[in-house]
Amino acid sequence: MSAPAPAPASRAQLPPTDRAVLVDGTWEEGAGATHHSIDPGTTQVLATWTGASADQVDRAVAAARRSFDAGTWRRTPPAERAAVLRRLAALLDEHREELARLVATEVGSPIGLARTLQTATPAVNLAWAADRAEAGPRGGYREELAPLGSPAPAASVLLREPVGVVAAITPYNYPINMVAWKVGPALAAGCSVVLLPSPRGTLCTLALVRLALEAGVPPGVLHLVTGGADVGSRLAADPRLDLVSFTGSNAVGEAVMRAAAPSSTKVVLELGGKSPTVVLPGADLDRAVGPSMLRFCRNAGQGCGATTRILVHRDDLDAFVERAVAFLTDHVPTGDPHDETTEVGPLISAEHRERVEGYLERARARGSRVLVGGGRPDGARGFHLLPTLVTDVDPDDELCQDELFAPVAVVLAYDTVDEAVALANNSRYGLNALVWGEHDEAVEVALRLETGTVAINGGGGARPDVPWVGAKQSGVGAEMGEDGFAEFFTVRHLQWPLP
Numbered sequence: 315m316s317a318p319a320p321a322p323a324s325r326a327q328l329p330p331t332d333r334a335v336l337v338d339g340t341w342e343e344g345a346g347a348t349h350h351s352i353d354p355g356t357t358q359v360l361a362t363w364t365g366a367s368a369d370q371v372d373r374a375v376a377a378a379r380r381s382f383d384a385g386t387w388r389r390t391p392p393a394e395r396a397a398v399l400r401r402l403a404a405l406l407d408e409h410r411e412e413l414a415r416l417v418a419t420e421v422g423s424p425i426g427l428a429r430t431l432q433t434a435t436p437a438v439n440l441a442w443a444a445d446r447a448e449a450g451p452r453g454g455y456r457e458e459l460a461p462l463g464s465p466a467p468a469a470s471v472l473l474r475e476p477v478g479v480v481a482a483i484t485p486y487n488y489p490i491n492m493v494a495w496k497v498g499p500a501l502a503a504g505c506s507v508v509l510l511p512s513p514r515g516t517l518c519t520l521a522l523v524r525l526a527l528e529a530g531v532p533p534g535v536l537h538l539v540t541g542g543a544d545v546g547s548r549l550a551a552d553p554r555l556d557l558v559s560f561t562g563s564n565a566v567g568e569a570v571m572r573a574a575a576p577s578s579t580k581v582v583l584e585l586g587g588k589s590p591t592v593v594l595p596g597a598d599l600d601r602a603v604g605p606s607m608l609r610f611c612r613n614a615g616q617g618c619g620a621t622t623r624i625l626v627h628r629d630d631l632d633a634f635v636e637r638a639v640a641f642l643t644d645h646v647p648t649g650d651p652h653d654e655t656t657e658v659g660p661l662i663s664a665e666h667r668e669r670v671e672g673y674l675e676r677a678r679a680r681g682s683r684v685l686v687g688g689g690r691p692d693g694a695r696g697f698h699l700l701p702t703l704v705t706d707v708d709p710d711d712e713l714c715q716d717e718l719f720a721p722v723a724v725v726l727a728y729d730t731v732d733e734a735v736a737l738a739n740n741s742r743y744g745l746n747a748l749v750w751g752e753h754d755e756a757v758e759v760a761l762r763l764e765t766g767t768v769a770i771n772g773g774g775g776a777r778p779d780v781p782w783v784g785a786k787q788s789g790v791g792a793e794m795g796e797d798g799f800a801e802f803f804t805v806r807h808l809q810w811p812l813p
Contacts, residue, residue, distance in 0.1 A: 325652055326415035329520040331363035334540045335370050336523060338377035339533020345370060346541050349513050354422040354660040355651050355696040361517060365541025371548045374537040378479045378506040379554045381534035388476045388504035392447045395502060399444035402529035406437040413490065413521060418651040420517045421486060422659040422696065423613055425652055435776055436494035439794065442778035443498035450474065451503070451803050452796045467812040474803045476504035477580065478556030481549050483570070485562045486662055487616040489515030490522050495793050496559045501531065503802035508537045510549055514662050516540050546570070553577035557802070560584070564787055582791035582801050585784060586717040587618040587745035590738035592759060593634060594731065594751025595627040602750040603637040604645065605772050609748060611646055611658050611701045615721035618788075619746035619767070623714055625734050628727040635705070635725060639686045642701045648691050649698065658721055660696035667697045670720040673713055674702065682707045685725070709740050717743070731759065739764045744785030748773070
């Protein structure tokens, strides 16, 4: 089958793709499978590149192992590691507009979101990682413990040292920020890294890795292997790794865990979500409706923390639905991600859109009602799906239980707050939640939710110093914050008797 014809002109400056593999400081032409980067907003081919072969994956891990064992980076003074990360953060700021255009083109994020969460936030996160490099993990790089007198006085020292060689496997939806979340703290800790991005976020990652080298990351410390599932399987199973940090679907997360199990390699998994919004009785609907809609529409719903199950007291249901339909119709334009007014861009691929449409077709067949959306916008060239709100859905239906990764939410009615809590917790996931209502009551409800993060009455902005963690099947371990930084360390205990 011949390759699709490339787009006549990209709306973003694309990084070189003739050498899409970085091993031991040298860019190489991939020797694996051929991939096509598609603009989801136009369906046109942006670039064709060749991913890593099995040999290139093996050589990347071997080089990372050598550099770590030789102390190339881990013995670099923390202040120098911090300086490199701060230069990288500054380079992201300097190139923010071109990176934002690249994200909008490759991933389909609306340009406003591309300038903020997709590019500005990663710079903040890298700067935070630089601060952590200087300060060290919680308790410090070296912690002297007070002697214990029984059975005999002894001195103890805890040494927190970089865990070793890290495989960082990142998704497409936030291609730069997910690298910042994983690679930033890993480098801050002194680890060596082999990075594998999603094939659908490879162009953004290529651009970021080139900036990392420009910032001064030494050869042999950061490696890039590109490709699909075969590359991921090979990488995760390598016994020379000390940690695999993966963000993505539960099915692939399970495969990563199985691949790492024979060598007992540590894994950190950030997986799926089917997060609830709980609108408590008497909540201010004028305040709650707009943000609740935007929370499941952001990045076309392609975010693990999207709050896609909306629970509303039965007495407030009609008023909520009326406002919600009006808001989605009048204030959430769907279309070209480069248009400054667009709120919802395309889904990442035709296959993904068809999968989501299948869920909606089956829901309609079971008697569910689509209140708004449910189809494709008129005249759209890309893989667009209108923001969609569905009601008359059973809480155990697949539409309420499966992560769609799309701008689709369900509205469920409840009669008591206890029922609302039970509905919110009726999920195999536990990643994120949103609660609206009188503050003290909202806090009380938040404490009963089985989830890692709860935003109360809208919450606040993203913070690098707090962990993103998941309960139940939403993941293993933590990312960002002191808890996430600690994942990149191992602890040694030295002890000796005192006279």
